[in-house]
Amino acid sequence: MSAFFAMGGYGPYIWTAFAVFFIVLLIDTLAPLARRRRNLRDIRARIARQENRRRPGTPASNESNA
Amino acid sequence: MANWVPLWLHRLGSPPIFYRFAGAVYPWALGLAILLGGIALYGGLFVAPADYQQGDAYRIIFIHVPSAWMSLFIYGVMTLAAFIGLVWRIKLAETVAMESAPIGAAFTAITLATGSLWGKPMWGTWWTWDARLTSELVLLFIYLGIIGLYHSFEDRRQGARAAAFLVLVGAVNVPIVHFSVNWWNTLHQGATIRLLGPSHIDASMLWPLLTMMGATKLYYIASLFSRVRADLIASEGGKAWVRELALGGPAPKGGKA
Numbered sequence: 001m002s003a004f005f006a007m008g009g010y011g012p013y014i015w016t017a018f019a020v021f022f023i024v025l026l027i028d029t030l031a032p033l034a035r036r037r038r039n040l041r042d043i044r045a046r047i048a049r050q051e052n053r054r055r056p057g058t059p060a061s062n063e064s065n066a
Numbered sequence: 067m068a069n070w071v072p073l074w075l076h077r078l079g080s081p082p083i084f085y086r087f088a089g090a091v092y093p094w095a096l097g098l099a100i101l102l103g104g105i106a107l108y109g110g111l112f113v114a115p116a117d118y119q120q121g122d123a124y125r126i127i128f129i130h131v132p133s134a135w136m137s138l139f140i141y142g143v144m145t146l147a148a149f150i151g152l153v154w155r156i157k158l159a160e161t162v163a164m165e166s167a168p169i170g171a172a173f174t175a176i177t178l179a180t181g182s183l184w185g186k187p188m189w190g191t192w193w194t195w196d197a198r199l200t201s202e203l204v205l206l207f208i209y210l211g212i213i214g215l216y217h218s219f220e221d222r223r224q225g226a227r228a229a230a231f232l233v234l235v236g237a238v239n240v241p242i243v244h245f246s247v248n249w250w251n252t253l254h255q256g257a258t259i260r261l262l263g264p265s266h267i268d269a270s271m272l273w274p275l276l277t278m279m280g281a282t283k284l285y286y287i288a289s290l291f292s293r294v295r296a297d298l299i300a301s302e303g304g305k306a307w308v309r310e311l312a313l314g315g316p317a318p319k320g321g322k323a
Binding site for chain 1: 111112116123125126130168172176184186187285288292313
């Protein structure tokens with residue numbers, strides 16, 4: 001097994017290369033998932049702010065939708 | 067020909083329908099990518115024999131070459147999407163182009179890093195201003211330029227249109243990267259896999275390489291769909307379907323997709 005990890009003396013180069021590959025792709029996988037959750041949270045906060053601003057009797061059309 | 071294909075594509079261009087479609091495809095694409103990647107790594111690291119010249123160091127090929135192919139393939143998809151976005155002003159095409167750039171940049175960075183780690187033991191140097199290496203580095207800078215230009219505008223669509231022009235201009239670099247090993251005879255070796263004529267590789271090394279190529283393609287689909295979903299939430303933030311989604315309402319309606 002240690003012969004496998006040694007890779008004929010090239011082990012450090014090979015395993016570093018594979019580590020780079022997996023770490024970069026792992027970050028690339030997790031980043032958009034976190035961004036989607038964050039965007040959904042921002043929208044929930046925005047909806048809550050609009051609800052708070054709304055006074056009874058004020059038409060909803062007064063508000064910007066952005 | 068049945069007219070359901072253009073009709074389906076037309077419906078898929080609608081953000082809420084694409085959001086749902088991408089969400090349904092995502093776990094399958096990612097799962098298959100991991101499965102194929104695992105099989106390819108098993109074949110590349112355990113089954114394939116050592117190279118007669120490079121010993122075990124050549125095994126970096128199983129991630130280096132598929133990443134290099136993806137760095138060019140993603141640029142191709144991005145160019146097509148940017149062109150469609152510029153000509154027909156389809157918002158989803160602009161989003162696909164802009165969300166492809168970070169994935170392409172990631173694969174280009176992997177290509178350069180793994181190539182460097184391969185070059186040190188084989189060539190005796192981490193880096194050399196070889197035509198292939200230099201043009202691939204330029205590709206990385208073009209990707210970063212596209213990402214930077216897109217984010218430098220206050221208005222997202224304005225940024226996407228400006229960056230889409232940069233995508234089209236930067237496309238001239240893609241054939242330069244591809245043919246650099248033929249045009250300039252320098253340190254980097256020529257193509258191992260050839261579509262026309264026999265490949266310069268044994269079958270025991272070829273199948274893990276091609277399997278990893280399939281895995282990276284599927285990974286790109288998964289990553290792109292995940293990114294487009296995140297982007298649509300922000301850019302469609304004021305729309306009713308996103309508000310419903312944010313408040314945990316029913317999934318966006320609009321037929322099966």
